[in-house]
Amino acid sequence: MLRVTQGSSSDSAEDASGDLNTPSRVSSLRVERTLRLLAGFGALRRDQLESFLLTDATLTSGSRRVVTHRTLGELRERGLIQEVALPGRPSRASRGYALTEAGHRLYAARDAAYPRRRIRPAPSVVLLDHAAALAEIAIAFRDAALAARDIALLWECDWEAVARIGSTAAIPDAFVTLERGGWLARAFVEADRSTEWYSAFGNKVRRYVELYRADEWRAALATWPLVLTVTTSDAHARSLARVAERVARAEGGTRIARAFRCTSLDE
DNA sequence: AGCGTAGCCGAGACGAGCAT
DNA sequence: ATGCTCGTCTCGGCTACGCT
Incomplete structure (x- = not known):
């Protein structure tokens, strides 16, 4: 799901393949990773996804936002993800993204261990709040590991x-x-x-x-x-x-x- | 309550780099 | 030369917040 290796700041490479390998204007690797991250966490805010996708990218903050948005747009166009409102703060920053039923099914087709109970049209409010919290914890672990370097x-x-x-x-x-x-x-x-x-x-x-x-x-x-x-x-x-x-x-x-x-x- | 400002977001335009 | 991918810049829309 998330890996930091000693002496490097890059996440493990994962092969992009299958249905996600169709021509697009965004990296199929990022599309693949986004699908996997959303399957793993249940839902993510855009800033969290950006943090996971562009760990070591030397981009300006504006470019990171655009790259992440393009990746999300690509998956949304294919009907694999949906925008969800995260509970708590009624602002634009409280938007999140989760897999659609089609997204769940596509991911399940490539990961035999993926629980079938996860395949549902829309995530619950409780799940969304919990997912965002869990992602914060993962990012904190990741950042600490990167800072330590060893x-x-x-x-x-x-x-x-x-x-x-x-x-x-x-x-x-x-x-x-x-x-x-x-x-x-x-x-x-x-x-x-x-x-x-x-x-x-x-x-x-x-x-x-x-x-x-x-x-x-x-x-x-x-x-x-x-x-x-x-x-x-x-x-x-x-x-x-x-x-x-x-x-x-x-x-x-x-x-x-x-x-x-x-x-x-x-x- | 109304207004102004700052900041964030999504989208489009544009250019650089690369492969064919 | 052409097409494609990717990064950057910029703009309009929206929201939060502080001030009057």
């Missing part, structure tokens, strides 16, 4: 994470792998918009404990990853941390309780 980052979306751990006991929003000089860190990532009841968050913690106990993850992961919940404020992060600690300790013991970490994007 950190390799691999960001996998939810269905990629499920495929990796071989269980649906808990479905993380994303799975992130960080590598620096032989040191490896992995984490399940959960995006929290401070709209979730603590009881619902507690249930989520229980599902992770259940996943931990089921042992299926051991085939793919030598050690249990962190479970990192990223929320909107430090105060809410502290509250969630208390809930996670209490629930995980009660249901799974001290060892698993230590794996739960909560933070905010401000940190």
Whole structure:
């Protein structure tokens, strides 16, 4: 989904092919990447998409905007994406983009692991808000890895994470792998918009404990990853941390309780 | 409430670079 | 020479915001 390799700032190259290889006035690679990003995150704002697509491009801000817009226009012309209104701020900046049903189907045709439940005409408001938040977290990880220069980052979306751990006991929003000089860190990532009841968050913690106990993850992961919940404020992060600690300790013991970490994007 | 200003967005025009 | 792709510049429309 998103990759930063050590010593470089470019994302992994992906071959453009199939239906997206028809002649167009924009790079088919960017069209392909946009389709994949929208499939992975569910929806993105234009500025987020621009950040993903043009990580290392030495373009002026105006050119980046135009290039991104052309890519979106290309996909819109083909009926693969739709404009959606992101909840919260009633302004032009709150516009987002998501796949249409045709876009979902095209992507599903080239990624066998893509969940069929994702194929729907329009995303829900809750999904859109959550998608934008998750993209912010991914961009923060990406920027931190680029700034460090010696950190390799691999960001996998939810269905990629499920495929990796071989269980649906808990479905993380994303799975992130960080590598620096032989040191490896992995984490399940959960995006929290401070709209979730603590009881619902507690249930989520229980599902992770259940996943931990089921042992299926051991085939793919030598050690249990962190479970990192990223929320909107430090105060809410502290509250969630208390809930996670209490629930995980009660249901799974001290060892698993230590794996739960909560933070905010401000940190 | 009405007005002016700043900033953002989408779109079109244009030119540079490249392949044929 | 021609056509194509891509980056830059610019303009009109729109919204947010501050001031009166």
